[in-house]
Amino acid sequence: MDEQQRARRPGGRGARVGAAVHQAVTDLISERGYGKFSVGEVAARAGVADSSIYRRWGSLETLLTDVALTRLNARSPMPDTGSLAGDLRAYAANVAREITGPDGLALLRLSVALSSNGQQGLQARDDLLAERTRQLQSMLDRARDRGEHAPDAFGVLDHVLAPMYIRVLLGMGPLTPDYVDGLVDRLL
Amino acid sequence: MDEQQRARRPGGRGARVGAAVHQAVTDLISERGYGKFSVGEVAARAGVADSSIYRRWGSLETLLTDVALTRLNARSPMPDTGSLAGDLRAYAANVAREITGPDGLALLRLSVALSSNGQQGLQARDDLLAERTRQLQSMLDRARDRGEHAPDAFGVLDHVLAPMYIRVLLGMGPLTPDYVDGLVDRLL
Numbered sequence: 001m002d003e004q005q006r007a008r009r010p011g012g013r014g015a016r017v018g019a020a021v022h023q024a025v026t027d028l029i030s031e032r033g034y035g036k037f038s039v040g041e042v043a044a045r046a047g048v049a050d051s052s053i054y055r056r057w058g059s060l061e062t063l064l065t066d067v068a069l070t071r072l073n074a075r076s077p078m079p080d081t082g083s084l085a086g087d088l089r090a091y092a093a094n095v096a097r098e099i100t101g102p103d104g105l106a107l108l109r110l111s112v113a114l115s116s117n118g119q120q121g122l123q124a125r126d127d128l129l130a131e132r133t134r135q136l137q138s139m140l141d142r143a144r145d146r147g148e149h150a151p152d153a154f155g156v157l158d159h160v161l162a163p164m165y166i167r168v169l170l171g172m173g174p175l176t177p178d179y180v181d182g183l184v185d186r187l188l
Numbered sequence: 189m190d191e192q193q194r195a196r197r198p199g200g201r202g203a204r205v206g207a208a209v210h211q212a213v214t215d216l217i218s219e220r221g222y223g224k225f226s227v228g229e230v231a232a233r234a235g236v237a238d239s240s241i242y243r244r245w246g247s248l249e250t251l252l253t254d255v256a257l258t259r260l261n262a263r264s265p266m267p268d269t270g271s272l273a274g275d276l277r278a279y280a281a282n283v284a285r286e287i288t289g290p291d292g293l294a295l296l297r298l299s300v301a302l303s304s305n306g307q308q309g310l311q312a313r314d315d316l317l318a319e320r321t322r323q324l325q326s327m328l329d330r331a332r333d334r335g336e337h338a339p340d341a342f343g344v345l346d347h348v349l350a351p352m353y354i355r356v357l358l359g360m361g362p363l364t365p366d367y368v369d370g371l372v373d374r375l376l
Contacts, residue, residue: 122359125358125359129358129360157351157354158347158350158351158354158355158371159346159347159351161354162346162350162351162353162354162355163345163346163347163350165350165354166345166346166349166350166353166354167346167350169357170313170317171310171313172317183346
């Protein structure tokens with residue numbers, strides 16, 4: 001059994017290390033913000049060796065993305081309401097709630113920060129985006145399977161997600177339910 | 189004559205200090221990126237005392253915004269083509285060119301960084317946004333004066349600027365002329 005398999009075995013030492021490291025990252029993010037700590041500080045907080053983190057995640061960027069994806073997926077399951085309008089409204093409302101929370105803004109900033117962080121950062125950002133795109137695509141595919149007319153994932157990105165992201169990134173006020181529903185209705 | 193008036197007198201010592209400080213900031217941004225230098229480093233590079241910078245700009249955030257606004261306004265005069273479609277297409281193309289250049293990305297990142305930088309950062313960001321909004325509003329007002337139907341400035345932000353900003357911030361490929369024109373046509 002190699003290190004990666006050990007790391008993945010539920011309940012084993014790998015799982016305990018994983019949980020401790022994720023918790024350390026979460027704590028350091030809320031205390032200092034994304035990008036304001038090193039692998040060494042995460043390791044010290046989690047009570048593991050730096051080398052354990054490098055062996056398992058390869059870099060701080062990959063670790064941050066793993067934490068972000070884990071939290072994102074745990075919190076925002078994709079809705080399945082039976083209609084595209086219902087799905088997209090529920091999805092947009094979830095995203096709005098998520099990115100207006102303190103962790104969501106950190107997640108948005110992480111995506112932006114990763115884009116300027118060299119090749120590993122780009123890979124980490126691509127993983128983060130690919131996961132969101134995959135989730136969104138399956139919602140749009142379900143709608144097409146039901147015979148509904150559906151925009152493509154880029155349409156949702158450009159006209160539902162981007163306006164919400166930019167308003168939050170620029171600190172432009174709350175995302176009201178009317179505003180969020182309006183973005184979806186306008187797209188459909 | 190108080191310090192502020194002196195600082196504004198064209199051709200005087202204030203203008204020379206202003207030009208030297210702006211140049212120092214521009215150089216430090218291109219060497220290190222936004223947010224990676226202190227007032228002390230700007231002062232040393234410009235050959236002025238720290239206190240001169242604090243007296244004139246109050247904070248690093250205000251200075252960065254002043255530099256960003258000066259460069260933005262020098263580069264992106266608002267178009268006046270005689271029709272709203274023409275104006276918005278030219279404006280969107282200008283913004284696309286600006287934010288896909290290395291300084292433009294830095295400017296976007298600055299806006300994002302300022303939003304998390306306490307009260308002075310928020311004021312600096314508001315000044316930056318207010319200036320862009322004022323320019324955009326005058327274009328929309330001209331269209332209404334000609335009897336054209338015009339969206340409001342938030343519509344332009346949400347459906348033309350935000351998609352371009354997010355694609356650049358997330359590093360998602362080039363902004364082609366077809367893509368940019370499409371955003372404008374869709375809004376109108």
